[in-house]
Amino acid sequence: MLLIISSARDDSVRAVLPKLAARGVPLLWWDEADYPAACTLTTGFAGGRWQQTLTYRGETYDLSKVTAVWDRRPDRPSAAGVREPSQRAFAEHAARLALRGAYHLMVRARWMPAPPQHAVAVDNKLLHLHRAVELGFTVPETVVTNDPAALVPAWNRAGGRLITKALGYHPFTLDGEERHLFTTVVPRRRLSGRHRFRHGPAMVQPNLPKAYELRVTVVGERVFAARIDSQNSRLTAVDWRHYEDAKVGYSAYDLPPEVGKRCARLVAGLGLTFGALDFVVTPDGRYVFLELNVNGQWAFVEMLTGLPIGDAIADWLAAATHIDSEDPADAH
Numbered sequence: 001m002l003l004i005i006s007s008a009r010d011d012s013v014r015a016v017l018p019k020l021a022a023r024g025v026p027l028l029w030w031d032e033a034d035y036p037a038a039c040t041l042t043t044g045f046a047g048g049r050w051q052q053t054l055t056y057r058g059e060t061y062d063l064s065k066v067t068a069v070w071d072r073r074p075d076r077p078s079a080a081g082v083r084e085p086s087q088r089a090f091a092e093h094a095a096r097l098a099l100r101g102a103y104h105l106m107v108r109a110r111w112m113p114a115p116p117q118h119a120v121a122v123d124n125k126l127l128h129l130h131r132a133v134e135l136g137f138t139v140p141e142t143v144v145t146n147d148p149a150a151l152v153p154a155w156n157r158a159g160g161r162l163i164t165k166a167l168g169y170h171p172f173t174l175d176g177e178e179r180h181l182f183t184t185v186v187p188r189r190r191l192s193g194r195h196r197f198r199h200g201p202a203m204v205q206p207n208l209p210k211a212y213e214l215r216v217t218v219v220g221e222r223v224f225a226a227r228i229d230s231q232n233s234r235l236t237a238v239d240w241r242h243y244e245d246a247k248v249g250y251s252a253y254d255l256p257p258e259v260g261k262r263c264a265r266l267v268a269g270l271g272l273t274f275g276a277l278d279f280v281v282t283p284d285g286r287y288v289f290l291e292l293n294v295n296g297q298w299a300f301v302e303m304l305t306g307l308p309i310g311d312a313i314a315d316w317l318a319a320a321t322h323i324d325s326e327d328p329a330d331a332h
Helices: 011-022 085-104 116-122 125-134 148-157 188-199 257-269 299-305 309-325
Strands: 002-005 027-030 039-046 049-056 059-062 068-071 110-112 143-145 162-165 172-174 177-179 202-206 212-219 222-228 250-252 274-281 287-293
Touching (some): 011 027, 011 299, 011 309, 068 309, 085 116, 125 287, 148 188, 212 257, 212 309
Parallel strands (some): 002 027
Antiparallel strands (some): 039 049, 143 202, 222 250
């Protein structure tokens, strides 16, 4: 059986469901947000073996029968029935610990992109850049620091073309609204506020000249590249995630074979079965690796380019489910 762990609002999962049905994959789509308030998870050692059961929407599932897991983007566990805030936080913390233990025990399952504890361990931009260098990718000069004194030398080395990036996604509140940081240009006037670096580390890199950018999606051993004409709009020139601008074109891209092989090796070398990689292609034709997203979004790439990423995901999950389900050990 395939277990899909993701938000009930996840349109990417919904897009893949018909493909999995066509491949005859038995599955359960479950959101961690329903635990512990709306379902039960029981793990125990009895009769000489470990047993794990999930009771959800009136059905009970034996998690030892799960042979493949797609850990997409679940919402956080919710103890909504507990009113007192500190007690609710305690219950939700206990739920996260129970889930972590349960996932550790699902040793026979193949995971996309990886078991949660491993995905968290390797979800680090510096690690990705380091591995990319080892594989022979071109990467930009990079500094991660909270030392204000490091900002001006980095700005000078970049010839006044410097950008700063957050080390990971985490929302914050500004003027009562939830925000998150995009890649930001550091003009000269901002250097006077460099003392703020002391309060939290950030990544700084040169603002590279761009002909266009690439989003490369790796599914198992299959590699899909999409060209993003980010320089067609001021909105996306620095960070293409401002992709609402209709002037920005997306198209399937023929990646040089050696670059594609390195992308697959980078993902596999991190112990992942999925990854979304971002590149800049410079005007002189260099492929510059920027970052890897362990569980990056891919549906918009398929929608805008026609690349069959959803089919590749369904193929991988179907193969993982059916291969393991034919294991003779299942008979015991």
